[in-house]
Amino acid sequence: MRRARIITSLAAAGLLALSACSSGSDSGKATGPAGVKPPKIEALKTVGTGEGQVNIVAWAGYVENGSNDPKVNWVSDFEKQTGCKVNSKVAGTSDEMVTLMKSGDYDVVSASGDASLRMIYGGVVAPVNTDLVPNYADVNDFLKLKTWNSVDGVAYGVPHGWGANVLAYRTDKVNPAPTSWSVVFDDASANAKHVTAYDSPIYIADAAVYLMAHKPELGIKNPYALDDKQLKAAVDLLKGQNKNIGEYWSDYTKAVQALKSGNTVVGTAWQVIVNLAQADKAPVDAVLPSEGSTGWSDTWMVAAKTKHPNCAYKWLNWIVSPEVNAQVAEWFGEAPANAKACEHTSDKGFCDTYHANDAAYASKIWYWTTPTAQCLDGRKNVTCKDYAAWTQAWTEIKG
Incomplete structure (x- = not known):
C-alpha cells in the first residue's frame, strides 16, 4: 500500500448535517423517507463532444494529476483523450461537498452516502443514464442501485470505491484471534486502556451493529x-467501553502508530491502517467480525445544472474504467467498484486484501448513513434519534 486513506474526517465531519434524507441499510432500493420523492430531473440522453472542461469536487486522492506524486496521474491522459480540462476542488467534509455543489460551479462530485442522499433529494444532482457510461456494466452488482446511490430503481451515480471498518488486533497480545466485536465491548476489560475506537458520533452505529446480534430483543433492524x-442501549454499551479505551482516533497515522507501539492492541480500523502497520513488520492482523461492521461507499454523481454534461459523463466513464479504478483504489486505500479493476492493480494481491469482488463480504457492511428523525428502517409510528441527538450522546459517552 503506497498511500493511506487521506480523508480522516469522512464520518466525523462529513456527517454533520442533520437533515439528510435517506433510507434503509446496505441492501435493497432507496424509496425515500415517508414516500418523499426527489425533484423530477431528466438524465442526459446522449453524450456528444466535450465542452472543453469539467469542474470536479472530490475527496483528496481521487483526482490525481501528478502534482502530489509524478507517478500518480490519471488526469493527464483523460484530458488528452477527451479534450476536457480537469479543474478539481478537494472537499474536506461532506458538508463542504454539498455546499460546493449547490453553488452551481461544479459538474461532478465523488459523494459519500450521506452527502449523496442530501443532494438527490435536494435536487442538486441528476439521475445518471448508465447506458451512457459503458464501464458501468462492469461495476459489481452489489454496489448498484443501493440506498445511497439510487431512488426507486433509478441510478443517481456510478459506484467508485468502498470499504469496511474492520477489527484490528495485535497478534502477540490478543489470543485467541478475535472473531466478534465482543473483544471491544463486553470483554474489553481484558485489554483495558489498550482498546481503540473511531472518534465520531457515527461510531454509535458500531455499537448498534453489535447489539443487533447480541440483544435482538431491542428490535434494532438498522444501526442508523x-x-x-x-x-x-448503544450509549450504555459505549459508556462501559469508554473505561477501557486507550485512545479514540480520527487521524489514521496515529492509529497506525498506536498499533505499532502496542498502545493499541485491539479496536476499529481501516484495512489500510492494518496494511501500513504490517508493512513496518508490526504483528497486526484484522478481521470482519461475525456481527458484520459499518463502512463506506462513494459514488460519482453529476450536477443537476451542470454546464459541461458531456465532459462530466466522459469523466464518469473514465474514472470507473478498470485501469483507472485500479489506480485510484491502490492510491487511496479502498476496494475498487469495477470488477475488472483487479486485473490491473500493481499489487496482484490487492483485491484479495480488500475483498474487492466479494459480494458476501460486502453484504455484511452497513454503510455510513446520517441518522434522521424519520426512522430509516421503515417504522412509521416511531420517532428515531437524529444526528444531533447522536452528537449529544457522543459527548456524554466520552465524558
Missing part, C-alpha cells in the same frame, strides 16, 4: 435507525 430505547 435508533429510537430512544435503542439509542440508550
Whole structure:
C-alpha cells in the first residue's frame, strides 16, 4: 500500500448535517423517507463532444494529476483523450461537498452516502443514464442501485470505491484471534486502556451493529435507525467501553502508530491502517467480525445544472474504467467498484486484501448513513434519534 486513506474526517465531519434524507441499510432500493420523492430531473440522453472542461469536487486522492506524486496521474491522459480540462476542488467534509455543489460551479462530485442522499433529494444532482457510461456494466452488482446511490430503481451515480471498518488486533497480545466485536465491548476489560475506537458520533452505529446480534430483543433492524430505547442501549454499551479505551482516533497515522507501539492492541480500523502497520513488520492482523461492521461507499454523481454534461459523463466513464479504478483504489486505500479493476492493480494481491469482488463480504457492511428523525428502517409510528441527538450522546459517552 503506497498511500493511506487521506480523508480522516469522512464520518466525523462529513456527517454533520442533520437533515439528510435517506433510507434503509446496505441492501435493497432507496424509496425515500415517508414516500418523499426527489425533484423530477431528466438524465442526459446522449453524450456528444466535450465542452472543453469539467469542474470536479472530490475527496483528496481521487483526482490525481501528478502534482502530489509524478507517478500518480490519471488526469493527464483523460484530458488528452477527451479534450476536457480537469479543474478539481478537494472537499474536506461532506458538508463542504454539498455546499460546493449547490453553488452551481461544479459538474461532478465523488459523494459519500450521506452527502449523496442530501443532494438527490435536494435536487442538486441528476439521475445518471448508465447506458451512457459503458464501464458501468462492469461495476459489481452489489454496489448498484443501493440506498445511497439510487431512488426507486433509478441510478443517481456510478459506484467508485468502498470499504469496511474492520477489527484490528495485535497478534502477540490478543489470543485467541478475535472473531466478534465482543473483544471491544463486553470483554474489553481484558485489554483495558489498550482498546481503540473511531472518534465520531457515527461510531454509535458500531455499537448498534453489535447489539443487533447480541440483544435482538431491542428490535434494532438498522444501526442508523435508533429510537430512544435503542439509542440508550448503544450509549450504555459505549459508556462501559469508554473505561477501557486507550485512545479514540480520527487521524489514521496515529492509529497506525498506536498499533505499532502496542498502545493499541485491539479496536476499529481501516484495512489500510492494518496494511501500513504490517508493512513496518508490526504483528497486526484484522478481521470482519461475525456481527458484520459499518463502512463506506462513494459514488460519482453529476450536477443537476451542470454546464459541461458531456465532459462530466466522459469523466464518469473514465474514472470507473478498470485501469483507472485500479489506480485510484491502490492510491487511496479502498476496494475498487469495477470488477475488472483487479486485473490491473500493481499489487496482484490487492483485491484479495480488500475483498474487492466479494459480494458476501460486502453484504455484511452497513454503510455510513446520517441518522434522521424519520426512522430509516421503515417504522412509521416511531420517532428515531437524529444526528444531533447522536452528537449529544457522543459527548456524554466520552465524558
